[in-house]
Amino acid sequence: MDLNDVLSKLDAGDEEEIERLVEQFNRENRRTFTFDPNQEDLRSKLCESLLTVLGRPLQPGCQSCCLETLRILSRDKRVLGPVATREGVLVLAGLAQLQDGDLRGDAPSEREERVVVEALKCLCNVVFNSAAAQQVGAEVQLARGLCARLRGARAGAARHEVGLFSLRLLFLLSALRPDVRGGLRRELHALALLTRVLEETLDVRWVGPYEAAAPGPGALAVPAEKNERAMEALKALFNLTLVDAGEEDGDHQLRLIAAIMRHLLMLKTQTEEKTEEAHSHAINLLSNLPVSCLDVLIDVPVQGGQQKYNGKNMAAVQVLLDFMEKRIDKGSNFKEGLTPILSLLTEGSRHHREIRRYIKTQVLPPLKEVKIRPEIGTTVRNKLVRLMTHVDMGVKQSAAEFLFVLCKESVDNLLKYTGYGNAAGLLVERNLLAGGRGDTKYSEDEDSDTEEYKSAKPFINPITGHVEEPMLNPLEEMTEEQKEYEAQKLIDMFDKFPRQFIQPMGVMKDGTLAPLDEALCQAAGDSSGSDSDE
Structure with a gap:
């Protein structure tokens, strides 16, 4: 469409003409919108005109069409000047019903709800793409309106997309504005609010202080819509827990979050990929919590078929270990995908004896096979040792630190499982080369060395960490003549080596280095000259 034509009709057309015009624009550009650099000014003017139209009383159908057009245009951060103003953000906030804090008292019609959703989508795009809009959003307290909406959105009071994009906008504001993040925790008590959102979304039913009812064997997977909302709430909670905990949160609130994360780790979603994504967000959030809260993961009764160790429920810890191994097996994106789970397991093992002992039984069981290098094989130990020399x-560092903690930070124990060559980097960094x-x-733990390891220990190469096959003596099958021939070859090689590769040097009269023959000649000349003078 010709943008000049659209602009002229937006300024002069009636509501019906405007709706028809923007709907045609949306159909043509909904999926792909090409940003022509020569039309940047026209697109900026179109944004301004749309805001003017949206400031008038309109029917919901026309409002949602205009908002969709604005959302398409807001993908281009270069034309957001008119929208990223106080007036522009307030127009969108009014249409998203954030100034009143929630949807209106009576149930909105489907068309009215569509307006709210489109306005929220526009705000998400604008806040994400414009620092000016982020500043305005903080000034007009968009976060306060979002929290009021979420507090009122009980028992289906708001439909899926309204809740989803409200949470997404809250996530963006908390990610991009540290001042908003602090205000959400201190003044708006958003930590408790988002915890409640997660409880309701995941249908958490408490059967103990920090114990959620476990899903039964035939439990249904988390529906896709609920999973989407839960992911946005988890991302917002991650941002909020980056702020140091204060008295207003208390230990109870953080331990409640840890308990919900344990519940989430035991759930399945519609697809394996979505389940892994949910578990990844749970791991990121657990990493932000005080390590003292991690006892909540294991201090629950053991259900039938769940992993148990010393009376503790290790089902959630096993899920974390399985997640870690899957991320290793993927073989890519280790920095973002693997280091968070390694960090969480390391800190959990360092501060919780039962967690460390259980993980060690899974990752570093008593050594029996000592004839294969520790980095060769398909066990979790082999995979982690290979990562100790990753580029x-x-x-x-994360892989080495994890194994070091499992070994109770004992250099001797670490070398037993990894070999000196693999562990050298960590030992240098920790200044522990001397042990x-x-x-x-x-x-103190009991000695867990196997008989196989004890008998092989004197023969293990400490560098490679395994028993090496004895080298064959090449002289055993040689005749005396062959031995003499090889010995003479070796003598000849030693004789040639200095002359070919090492050139003797001497110091010249002017202090420079020169071949030894030249230096000696100069010295001899100086000596004869001095004799003739005498």
Whole structure:
């Protein structure tokens, strides 16, 4: 469509003509919209005209069409000047019904709800693409309106997309504006609010202080819409937990979040990919919580068929270990995909004895096979040892630190499982090349060495970490003549080596280095000259 034609009709047309015009624009550009650099000014004017039209009383159908056009245009951050103003953001906030805090008291019609959703989508695009809009959003307290909406959105009071894009906008504001993030925790108590949103979305039913009812064997997967809302709430919670915990949150609130994360780790969604995404967000959030809260993961009764260790429920810890191994097996994106779970398991093992002991039984069981290098094989230990020499420094350090903690930060134990060559990087960094332990104090465990390891220990190469096959003596099958011939070859090689590769040097009279023959000649000349003078 010709943008000049659209602009002229927007300014002069009636509501019916405007709706027909923008709907045609939307059909042509909904899927692909090409940003012509020569039309940047026209697109900016179109944004301004749309805001003017949206400021008038219109029917919901026309409003939603104009908002969709504005949303398409807002993908281009260069034309957001008119929208990223106080007036522009307030127009969108009014249409999203954020100034009143929630949807109107009576149930909105489907067309009215469409307006709210399109306005929220526009705000998400504009806030994401414009620093000026982020500033305005903080000033007009969009976050306060979003929290009021979420507090009122109980028992289906708001439809899926309204809740979804309200949470997404809250996530964007908390991610891009640290001041908004702090205000959400201190003044709006958004931590408790988002916790409640997660409880309702995931249908959490409490059967103990920090124990959610476990899903039964035939439990249905989390529906796609609920999973989408839960992911947005988790991302917003991650941002809020980046702020240091204060008295207004308290230990109870953080432990409640840890309990919900445990519940989430035990759930399945519609697809394996979505389940992995949900577990990834749960792991990121757990990493932000105080490590003391992680005991909530194991201090629940053991259900039938769940992993148990020393009376503790290790089902959630096993899910974390399985997640870690899947991320290793993917073989890519280790920095973003693997280091968070390694960090979480490391800190959990460092501060919780039962977690460390259980993980060690899974990752570093007592050694029996000592004839194969520790980095060769398909076990979790083999995979982690291979990562100790990864090219990415962060991945390399995370894997080494995890294994070091499982070994109670004992250099001798680490070398037993990994070999000196694989562990050298960590030992240099920790200044432990001479042996010893790290700074953390651990309880004493019983000797877990197998008989196979004890008998093979004197023959293990400490560098490679395995028993090497004895090298054959090449002289055993040689005759005396062959031995003499090889010995003479070796003598000849030693004789040629200095003359071919090492040239003796001497110091010349002017202090420079020169071949030894030249230096000696100069010295001899100086000596004869001095004799003749005498």
